[in-house]
Amino acid sequence: MADMTERGKILIVDDEKAVRTAINRRLTRAGHTCTEAADAKGLIDRIKEDQPQLVILDIKMPGRSGNELLPEIIASFPGTAVVMATAVADPNVIVECMRGGAQDYIMKPFDLEYVAQIVDKALEKRKLEQDIKEFQEGLQAEVEHQRKETQKLFLNSIESLVFALEAKDKYTAGHSRRVAYIAVAIGEKLDISGDELDNIRLGALLHDTGKIAVDHSIMNKPGRLTEDEYRHVMAHASIGAGIVKPVVNQQILDIIIHHHDFYNGKGYDQHISGDQIPLGAKIIAVADSYDAMTSDRPYRIALTGEQGVNEILRCSGTQFDPAIAQAFHQVHLSGIE
Ligand SMILES: [Fe+2]
Structure with missing residues (x-):
């Protein structure tokens, strides 16, 4: 022995x-x-x-x-x-x-x-x-590695689907990628880093996943939407969260759900306001609106970058968090188009 x-x-x-x-x-x-x-x-x-x-x-x-x-x-x-x-x-x-x-x-x-x-x-x-x-x-490290790989694959497929959907439409091509780029720049300006910044980047890339379920003709309707049509379009936030739920964390889900919330609480079907709205959602709201305003739409031509920033600043305190609107202004001054 x-x-x-x-x-x-x-x-x-x-x-x-x-x-x-x-x-x-x-x-x-x-x-x-x-x-x-x-x-x-x-x-x-x-x-x-x-x-x-x-x-x-x-x-x-x-x-x-x-x-x-x-x-x-x-x-x-x-x-x-x-x-x-x-x-x-x-x-x-x-x-x-x-x-x-x-x-x-x-x-x-x-x-x-x-x-x-x-x-x-x-x-x-x-x-x-x-x-x-x-x-x-x-074994635990291997299981964790496999879990992350599977999650990455799944997320890549969803992202590809969103990019393909956006690319089909000249008005939205590249939208989510640009929103992610601007949102990360704002996040960095606000000293956000690590997992929190990763969540914002991923939340931005996936924020419009739910548009897969939105009727294309309504989304691109030239002119005012009826109440029903507006409700149909706005449902993309919760539908998107439902699609990506199995593979993202709660922070990313909250970002997606609240990305159309108004800072003053007066957005569509909204129950929270101010600091109750997740920071990442408020950052993406600014980046999303800026990119939408500075892209052509069927019902209007694009604003210039400067006009877009002025519009964000005009809506600071009502639609947008003032601190985030300011951070975006600085990011814009240092060179984001
Ligand atoms: Fe959206």
Whole structure:
């Protein structure tokens, strides 16, 4: 059995020198590398320094007892196995130690052959636990990787569908990509970064996914929409959120649902206002409106960039969040067309 076991670095903690020496000799003979400590003083630092695979920990020592030290060792060094050593045949103390994470225990006076066997067994168990942990971590990483790949593929398909839909129509070709570009520029101006900025970019790319379900002739109707037609067009926000729901997070869904909300709460079928509206949705509202205004429509020709910005600023505080309208103004001044 001994030959099958990994040879380990073992720290023997016992206040009796004779005990430490006897265990040290026996375990060294078995191929382990042993170090010794006489009490609890500086033990945590010692473990940090020596990084033993296993600690033989005497329960009864001057100063802090082994069972007092055990929780600290288990918490600080989860990869280190602990075998308790005791002369006290108190089953409660032993049970408490085993519950607290000790791998095993040995009773004094020691049978050194038995000690060697217990050490081998504890090292084997520790190795097995580590292998299982590594395997599980590897598996989790692989599952997460696959999940992200599948999500990416699905999102790419939806984006392609939106781009194809927009490309069919000269008035909307490239709209979502431009909105994403402007929204990210505004986000950066507002010091947004990381996941939040990614959500805004993706929300912008997908904000009009629901237009797949909107009647093309209504969307491009020259002239005023009837109330029913307007309701039909505006449903694209919630329909789009429903389509992408299985693969995006709640922040992106909220951005899509609220991208036509007015800052003052007076947008179509709107129940929230101001800071209740997700920041990403308010940013996309500005980027979306600017791009729509500066693109030709069947019912009007495009505004110039400057006219578009002035329109955004005119509607600051009513349709648009003033801070975002200002940030967009600055982005425009520094060069977005
Ligand atoms: Fe929209």
